[in-house]
Structure formats: structure tokens, C-alpha cells
Amino acid sequence: MTIVRSLALLVLVAALGGGALALAYGTRDGLLVAALFLITGTPVLGLSHLLVRRRDRVGSLSRQFQVVIGVAVGLVLLAVGVVAALMFFSAHDAFVLALLLAFAGALAAYSATLVARAVMEDIESVRDGVIAVGEGDRDLRIETGADDELAELASSANRMIEQLSEAESRCGASQDARRQLIAAVSHDLRTPLSSLQLLSDAISDGLVDSETRRSYLQQMSVQVRSLSSLVEDLFELSRLEAGDIDWSLQQVQMGDLVEETVEAMRAQADSRGVLVSSDIPDDLVPARANPEKLQRVLFNLIQNAIRHTPADGSVTVRAESNEHHVEVEVADTGGGIDEHEQERVFEPFFRGEQNGSRSRKGAGLGLTICRAIVEAHGGRIWLAPSTEGARVRFSLPRATGAS
Template sequence: MKKTYFSRHQGPFIYFLGPSLIVVTILLMFFLRNTAFYLPNPIAPLTLIIIFTATLGGYKPGLLTAAFAAICLAYNLSIPGQHFAYHPMELRRLIAWCISYPIIALVVGLLKNRSEFLLEQELERRIQQEEDLRASEVRMRAIIDSAYDAFVAIDKNSKIQEWNPQAERTFGWTREEALGRALIDLIVPEKFHQAHHVGLTRYLATGEGAILNRRIEVPARHKNGTILAMELTVYPIQQKDSLWFGAFLHDISERKRIEQLSVIQLTSSQIMSENASLNEVGPLLLKELCQGSGWILAELWLFEPTSQSFYCPYVWSKNKETQSLFESQNPKYLSSRQGWAGAALTSDSPQWMIDIDKMTLPRSEILRSAGFKTMLYSPIYDRDELIGVLAMYHSEALKQDARLMSVIDDFCKRLGLYITRIRSEEGLKNLSHDLERKIQERTEELKIVNQQLKNEAVEKEILYEQARTANRLKDEFLATISHELRTPMNVILGHSELLHEENLSPQDQKRSIEAIYRNTKAQVHIVSDILDVSKFITGKVQMNMEVVDLAELIPLAVESISQAASAKDIEITDSISTDVGLITGDPTRLQQVFWNLLSNAVKFTPRHGKIHISLTAAESNVVITVKDNGKGIDPTFLPYVFERFRQEDSATTRKFGGLGLGLAITKNIVEAHGGNIQVTSEGKGLGSTFSVILPLTSLRSHPTTDDTLEDVSHLLDGVHILVVDDQADALSLVATVLKRAGARVDKASSATEAFKKVVRVRPDVLISDIGMPEKDGYDLIGMVRKLPQDMGGETLAIALTAYAQEEDQKKTLQMGFQAHLAKPVEGKQLVRAVAKLVGKYAAH
């Protein structure tokens, strides 16, 4: 068995240690026997000495110490004065301890030897591990130091702990400069600082890392500021209480650069094969060159053989300000006798120029202002013919790059072939252009003829469809007019026949007269609607604008429709605000609007229905609303309510009559007043609501009176009137109306007769029809106006005619009439017109 450390170094000393300690203990007991520290029984210290000796020296020194301790204890436990004589109890104690001491020494010694044996084994194992670890570290250091890739290790604070020689060569920092410094301060580009910090913090917090144990491509910064393309592999290294991260970085800058140059060649070939125009290809190729090679600006100069000069149609730069500078300040032509332009004529390979900012070159000022220091230019040839020059510029003083020059040389050769092919194709196109033009001219006439035939066929088809539609609309409209005119005419004719019967009671006579009057008004309304539509379509409607108080006008419309409403037991209610304000408008036309809306409401409201009309103010407008609980309007028809000749039900079986013009006229009148009209309905059977919105005016109105209540029975007393009409019934009717107003009336049935009576009786007023046989009303007024004043040449004249267009009114006034009245005319309206003309009536 191998000796332990203690057995090798203790020697015989350990055998004397136990007995010596026992002797010291006995002496202390002797000297302390009369003190407070006296120890009468040495069993405990002797036991401790045995254990101590066996622990230090093993069971052999322990047994020797146990024997010596037993002798001392035997002496100590004997009866005083009688050596080695004992009381029974003391004897038993002595025997027990004499047996226990060797056992204790033997057990402790054996345990000590066993512990030493195990400890020696553990020490030898650890020594071997340390030796292996030192050898492993030496091998690992040799591997790392000789590795082809840069190796960098950092701690959890991103401080560099390892930096191999390849890292020194790759990044330019020595090991001494790098160790202990933060990784981001040396090789991490500034824009990746935040990502590096976030990734490290995340791993320390969660144990997860997005880039760990993966091979990725990252940029890294060289000591001189150059950005390198690196292939990175990172893995964590756990060392006792410390955490490191080891990273192998392989410089792939050259490989990436080769790939980029290969991409330039591939992409440029694709661009030239997919585009047939140099104007499209030029900028794309220059862009690809700059982006793929990292150069700042590229130009394509084309050679002009006749002038022996270059011109630059294409420039591209990643910096648009620099591109604009070159585009705006480049000369239109660059002489081939200057600088690189001249050298291009004698060179057939790319040329690399450094420190161009210090040279005297064409455009030196532009190059210096752009900050360019390196230039690469290459002539473009097709066989022996110079086509142009490709020029590229960089802001750094770059060393000559043979690989890039090779790529540019190949690029320019392919570009030369492409330009030659494009020019050849253009030449072929020019040669074939004349032939194409001649063929085109020959075929153009045929195409024109064919197109004309097609157009004529289409036009005829369109005209045919339009004619069919117009004919159908015409037939429908004529049928509607026929129905609407014949219905009241039938009533008028029937009641007229009844009035001729002598046995008709007064009550029946009154009923017949009312029916004739009512249906005559209906016919007047129909004719007026047709004429109004014509005026609005041609834009010839005339408005007599004045200040109007709608609070006074609306009740008149309600009163005019009340009789028709009463016939169907329809209740008409109103809520009219008298302080809404005034508007500017034509009162007659506005009353026509309200009458149309109310008559429509009465027409489409069933018996015992309700109609409500209201007048309210809304900001700078007034709103007139007519609401009924009648049949309502189908939602699908609402957009067409205000269209001319459109009716929701146009069948012959329709329940409600009309031409479909009233609401169209109403809309035109409202819009002519600067307002608008709206309609809403929740559907059939739910009634409808019409709202008229008109703008207020700041003008003040004059007080008005209700002309319908005015008594005109004596308005023309003393007035002498000559009435002219070739229709006897019309002549008699007018004369009767005027006589009942107090006038003295003469009649004439022709223009000739009337002229003679004017000269003979000299009336105060001449009322003449226009359309008469032989000589019309214009002829008559012309003859009258030629007479001297004392023979009636200035007689007041009114044209009462069925010619009711605006141009008719203008013509009558131009010919010499003072007023124009359109047939049919109400009696009171005629009387007031005459009275106004002679000064016996003033409109309020």
C-alpha cells in the first residue's frame, strides 16, 4: 500500500505525541489540584488524546497511546496510599475504559486510514483532470489560434474575453487592443447596436436566442471603418459561475462581391434580352451596375462619328441630387480630343483612374463638387467600331479591382452587341416603313369604307330604335291627351245640350253651368300645362317677379281647391306661420305650384281623407309642405316623380287621370325661383309628402288685396271699347263680359271693319284677335298706328289671342299693342287689364 502524505512526513514523532500529551495532562492535574481548575478524573482528556493521536497517526500510535492512557488511569483510580488497589466500582470503571481505549484507537485509526486512502484517490483524480484540462486548453488554444475563421468570445456584459490571430487579421484590432472592450465598440455596426443589446438581454432573461447555434450572414466593421460581410455562428459557453458566448466569423466579403458581380452579368443580360428600346435599357443597366458594384454614379456616353464627339443621354446615381447635378451641368457634347474621351478612341479595355479630384479633366469642377475620387471607364465597341463609353465614379480612392474591370469589360462587349442589334433593327424598321405605309394607304380606304358602312348601319339601328321609342311615346302621349281633352269636352257638350232643353229646372241648370265651368277650367289647365312645358323646355318662360308673402298666397290656393276637396269629403288643414318672411317670386306661378300640389293630393287621396299644408321657416329659407294620407308612391317610382310624361300607372285601366306634366312644371317653377322640391313616401297606401324650399328675401312687400273678391261690375263705366274677332261666339262672349263691367262696346268681325269703326267712332280701347282671315290683328294695329292722333292713331290696344308664346307677346308689343292677353282668359282678368290700361285700376 502506498504511503499517505502524513505517513511520509510524520515518522516516529507521532508515536511519542500521545504519551507526551498524557504526561502533560497528568502534570497539569497535579499542579491544579488545589485550584478551581482541578480535574479529579482524567478519563475525558485521555479519551480525547487517544482520538486525536489515532486521527493523526492511525491505529498504531492510537493503540500505544491507549495503553499508556490505561496505565495512567489505573494509577489515578487506585485507592490513595494503596497503589493499584481499587474499590469494586472503580475497578469496573477501569476495566471498561481499558477495553474501550483500544477499541476507540482502533476504530478511529482505521477510519483515518480509509479516509486518507479515499482522499489520496480523489487528489490523484483531480490532479489528472487538471493535467488533462491543461493539455486540452493547450490543444484548444492551438486550434483557435490556427483557425481559418476569426474567433471571438464575450462575457454576459458583451466584454471581449477571447480574440484569436485570425480575428486580428480580419478586423485590424490586436488581441491586446480587443480584450476587455465592448464588442459593439469594435466590430458591430452602429445600426445593429440595439439589436445586439436586445438579443443578449433576452438570452440572459429567458435562455433563448434567435441566432444561437445557427449560421447567419451579418455585417461587421473593420478598424478602418469598412463594412465587411461575415458568416456568423454563435454558441453559449457555460463555465462554473460564468457565461461566455463564442462566435466564429468567416469573412465572405469577397464571395458576396463575386456573387454581386455575377448578378450584374445575369441581370444585365436579362434586361437587354427583355427590352427592345435603348431608352428603356440604358437607365436600368446603369442602375444595376451602381447597385451591384456599390459605385455612386454611372454614365453612358454615345459616340457621334460625324462630329467626333460624345453625348450623354443616360445618367443614374443612388444620390438623386448628384444625378440632377450631372444631368443639368453635363455638356451637350464632349469632344473626343479631351481627357478620357480622347483616350477611349485608342483604348479597347477598361481604365482605372485614382485621385481624379486632383487631375485636370473635362468637367473637373463637377467631379470635385460631387466628391468623386475614383473613375472607371470602358469603351464600348462592336468589332472595330466605337459605339460609346461607360463611365463610373466612386467617392473613395479605391485600389484597382481586376475582377470588376473584367466584369465591366464583358458588360461593355455585350452592350455593344445589343446597341448594334437595336440600331440594325431600327434600320430594318425604317426600310420596311415605306412598304408598310404604302400597304396602309391601300388598305386605309377600304377600312374607311367598311367603317363608314358599319357606322351607318349602327346609326340606322340607333335611329330606328329612337324612332320606335319616340313613336311609342308619341302614341302614348297623344292617347293621354286625347283622353284628357275628350273627357271634359264630353261633359261640356253634354251639359250644353241639356241647357238647350226648355224643361230643365233651375237647379239642374245651375248644376250644368257649374259642370261646364269646372270642365272648361280643366281643359284650360291641360292646355296651360302643355304650353308651360314647351316654354320651360325652350327656356322661354317669363317670370313676373315681385315681393310675395306666402302666408297670404297659400290660403288662396287652398280656397281654389276646397270645392274639389269637399266633393270627396277630404279635410284640408293648415299651419301657416305669418312671420316666416318674404320671398321674391311670381305670385301667379307660385299659386300654380301650390294648386298643382294640392290638386294632386286631392286626386290621390281617398274619400274622407286628410291633407295638411304648412308654412315654416328654416334658416334663410321657407318650407311649404303638403302632406296627405292617400295612395302613396311606390319607392321604385320616386326618382321619376318629377319627369315629364311619366306616370306611375300609364295603363288604360288606370284609376287617376292626367298628362303627367303637373309635377314637372311644378319642379321647373320652383327651380326658376332658386328653390328645390322634394318628395317622400313610405310606400303605397301610406301617403306622400311634398316639400318646397324657397329662399327668403330682404326686400319689403307692398300691401295686397285679394283680386278674386274684387267687384268689377262698374270698373269700366264710361269706357268705349271696340272688340274685334272673326269668331262670333268669342266676339259675343267678350262683349258681354265688358258690358257687364259698365263699358260701351262696339263689335267688328274683321280687320277692315274694325279699322273703319276706329276712324268713325274713335273708341277708348281696341281689343283685337290676332289670327283672322285676309288681314290679321298685326295688319289692323299697323293701319291704326299710321292714323293721325285726332283720327284714332294713338288708340289704346290689347291683343286677345290664342298665340300665347313669349315671342308672340314680344311681337304684339313691338307692333303697337299696349298689352297682350292669352286665350282663354277669365272675365275679371280681362276687365282688370282694360281698366289698368285706361287708368281706372291700380294693382295693389
């Protein structure tokens, strides 16, 4: 509030007080009281505004309250003295009034000190809390003793502490994940690279016969293929995780796409004695998806299913739709996924124990990529309950306008 507003308020109060007295006791008394209001009020307001500007020099809150009360009571006492001197009332009455006023002023100053001390305690508790947060404490809750603006401040500070602690634990978890990822990538790159090094050293030494050399070259070509597929998967995953998605979405007839993918995998399945088939209703509504990415998901899932299904087993791709989604499932009759591994199979570089050396062929990125692709389409992927083998299901939004 500016001093001009304070003075305007004082003039209004003086006019009202003087007017009331004028009505009761005549114009002279009214004018005198109004003048007294103005004479005592103006310095009090002036000093109060000065105090607001120079609060830093006065010190604690209780001292600030005391100074204001002291100034107000002192000037009112002066006014009483002036009025007594002008003989409006007796010296005796003036003394009693002054005493009462001094007592009221002292009481007000004392009460102000008490309230200021309680307010100070709340302020200190907020201050100590904020300092502790700055020093790394995240378990504290700032408490205050009233239901006022300071309590609101404390509750905002508490909310801030909670958010800070959640953000830090998210950040810590993602740093851990990143560290594990780097360790896994380095490991998966090192193994084929060192075997490539050994093979190429052996060839360049010239100590191997031509048949062994051919076999070494073949092994090198396998290692290079596995390396480049790992690098491709990592590249794809990092683009997906960075949200670098520039695919076009279109209406995809799931039946055609599944059929095409199953045919592409048939040779691999046949070589393992696994029967692959699809069971897609003719009237299935189209999904809204990118066909290439969707095929990648189907490819990864069918490849996993074939890898984990023994000879004479089967892999079946099914699909159905509901009001909002098209759901696709790849089910097999293999060993299934252990319950304790189910939580982790979508994590990067996770490879199950159960299927031994056969499952160790992959990098453990297939399901992670599937999840990233499906989620980028606005769908989700999960393991459905199964009594035999694994059932991996995913959903995609229906193409709009499809009935």
C-alpha cells in the same frame, strides 16, 4: 412646304457640305461637292413637289413613297457616275458605291412599302368605320395599330359615334314622349267633347223636359270648365317647356303666400272633411320667386293632397331654409304614392291607379307643371320619404341679400 423653302434648304445643305469638304480637301473639292448637291438635289425636290401636286395620278401611299425613293436614289447614282467620270475615284469604287446605293434604295423602297401598307390598313379601318356609321351602325369602335395621328383620328371618330348615338337615343326618347303626349291630349279632349256633343244633341232634339235640359246644361258647363282648364294647363306647359318665361322675380315671404293659398283651398278641404294647416316659422328667409307661379305650385300640391286624403285626415304645409334654399313641403295623411309610381308622377298625363275614380278627375298635368315652374326658378321638386301619406317637397333659391 413651298418649293422655294425646299430649295433654300437645299442651298443651305450644299453650302454646309461643300464648306466641310473645302476645309478638309480644299476649295475646288468643296465647290464641286456643293455643285453636285445642287445639281442632283434640285431635280429631286422639283419632282417631289410635282408628286405632291399630282398624288392622285400616282396611286397608293406605298407607290408614292417608292417613286420618291426611286427618284432620289436614281439621281444620286447619276451623281456617282458623274464623279467617277471626272476621275475623282476609280471605276471599281464607283461600281461598288453604286451597288450599295442601289441596295440601300431598294431596301428603303421595300421598308416604305411595309410601313405604307400598315398605314393603309389603319386608314382603311377608319374609312370602313365611317362608312358603317353612315349606314346606321352605332355599336362599332374603330381600332388602329399605332399611336399616331391616325389613332387620334380614330379616337375622334369614336367620340363622334358615341355622341351621335346619344343624340339619337335622346331624340328617339323625346319623339316617343311627344307621341304619348299627343295620344293623351287627344284622349282627354275627346272624352269631354263627345259628351258635350251628346248633351247638345239631346237638347237640340227638343225631346227632353225642361228640368232634364237644365241638368244637361249644368253638365255641359262642367265639361266646358274641365276642357278649358286642360287647355290652359297645356298652354302653360308648352310655354314653360319652350323656355318662354317672362315673369319677374321678387322677394317672396313664404308665410303670407302659403297662408293665402291655404285659405283659398279651405272650402274645398272642409267639404271633404280634411283639415288644412300651415306651419311656417316667422323668421323664414324670403325666396326669390314669382309669387303667382309659386302660388300655382302650392295650389296644385295642396289640391292633390286634399284629393288623396280621406275625411278626418290632414294636410300640412311646412317650410324651412338652409344656406342656399328655401324648402317647402306639402304633406298629407292620405294613402301616399305607390313606390312603383313615384318615378312617374312628374310625367305629363300620369295619373295613379291607387286612388281610383277620385284621382281620375285630374288630367295628370299638375305635378308636371309644378316641376317645370320650380325648375324654371332654379329649384327642384321631389317626393320625400314618408311613413304616412305623401310628402312633396320643393326648393327655391333664397332671395339675395336675405339673412
